[in-house]
Amino acid sequence: MSVSSYFSLNQKAWDERAKVHFDSQFYDVNGFMQGQSSLTEIESSELTEIEVKGKKMLHLQCHFGLDSLSWARLGAKVTGVDFSEPAINKARELNHALNLDACFICSDVYSFGEQAKAEFDIVFTSFGTICWLPCIDTWAEVIADSLKSGGCFYMAEFHPIRDLLDGESYFYAPAPFVCDEGTYTENCDGKQASMASWSHPLSRVITALINAGIKIDMVNEFPFSPFDCFDGLEEREPKRFSQLVGENPLPLVYSIKGTKN
Numbered sequence: 001m002s003v004s005s006y007f008s009l010n011q012k013a014w015d016e017r018a019k020v021h022f023d024s025q026f027y028d029v030n031g032f033m034q035g036q037s038s039l040t041e042i043e044s045s046e047l048t049e050i051e052v053k054g055k056k057m058l059h060l061q062c063h064f065g066l067d068s069l070s071w072a073r074l075g076a077k078v079t080g081v082d083f084s085e086p087a088i089n090k091a092r093e094l095n096h097a098l099n100l101d102a103c104f105i106c107s108d109v110y111s112f113g114e115q116a117k118a119e120f121d122i123v124f125t126s127f128g129t130i131c132w133l134p135c136i137d138t139w140a141e142v143i144a145d146s147l148k149s150g151g152c153f154y155m156a157e158f159h160p161i162r163d164l165l166d167g168e169s170y171f172y173a174p175a176p177f178v179c180d181e182g183t184y185t186e187n188c189d190g191k192q193a194s195m196a197s198w199s200h201p202l203s204r205v206i207t208a209l210i211n212a213g214i215k216i217d218m219v220n221e222f223p224f225s226p227f228d229c230f231d232g233l234e235e236r237e238p239k240r241f242s243q244l245v246g247e248n249p250l251p252l253v254y255s256i257k258g259t260k261n
């Protein structure tokens with residue numbers, strides 16, 4: 001199968017997921033409409049309000065826009081990109097209903113990158129994004145091509161060690177891992193869809209960013225996930241879900257911050 005066939009497979013699954021997720025407790029759209037932020041303690045502490053206020057931010061793989069609009073509420077001028085049309089339509093509706101000025105583009109990351117201009121102060125992406133992309137080098141180039149010189153890149157992502165525990169490879173392979181998956185929200189009713197994903201170990205992500213011209217300023221690893229989205233997690237502190245190996249916590253999330261040279 002070609003990359004575009006895998007993207008079509010994933011897009012179909014994400015189109016369905018967008019509708020299910022929108023109605024879920026997990027995403028709590030009602031709470032969001034009433035003013036709650038969808039950002040977690042990780043990205044909120046590492047990319048602060050002061051850094052985003054008034055800045056042009058590109059949010060890659062924005063889903064139906066809760067994080068994009070949370071940044072917009074903090075004063076960022078956000079452009080969200082996602083290849084799922086139902087997700088982008090929902091994001092636009094929320095933007096309109098909340099009278100915010102974010103903009104949403106329906107595109108896959110690589111096609112967006114083909115027309116990228118170095119116009120953004122910040123590129124942001126988080127939680128469950130890069131595993132859907134086959135080539136991490138192209139992803140890093142899209143980020144570098146989108147940022148102004150001196151612009152900031154920030155990502156928070158699930159730790160790839162978790163893939164290994166789920167029976168996938170820790171290391172990258174060009175052939176994707178294809179399986180039938182349910183989704184992580186409580187309302188999925190056991191429905192499954194075939195999806196293709198790729199493992200990207202930390203070393204490859206960091207190297208791809210460096211090669212694309214991003215100076216790495218910070219790498220962090222966290223012994224918890226802010227989301228209860230994997231089997232076997234335990235909320236040992238409020239909104240901190242962890243998994244012990246023996247007595248020690250597994251790294252579940254990492255974050256990277258960098259600057260375009």
Ligand SMILES: C[S@@+](CC[C@H](N)C(=O)[O-])C[C@H]1O[C@@H](n2cnc3c(N)ncnc32)[C@H](O)[C@@H]1O
Nearest residue numbers: 014061063082083084107108109126127128132
């Ligand atoms: C887990 S979600 C994004 C996480 C986000 N933090 C959230 O929960 O709102 C992953 C998103 O990536 C999008 N996606 C997957 N592959 C993509 C691609 N090749 N190009 C653009 N978007 C893609 C999906 O449509 C989905 O909205």
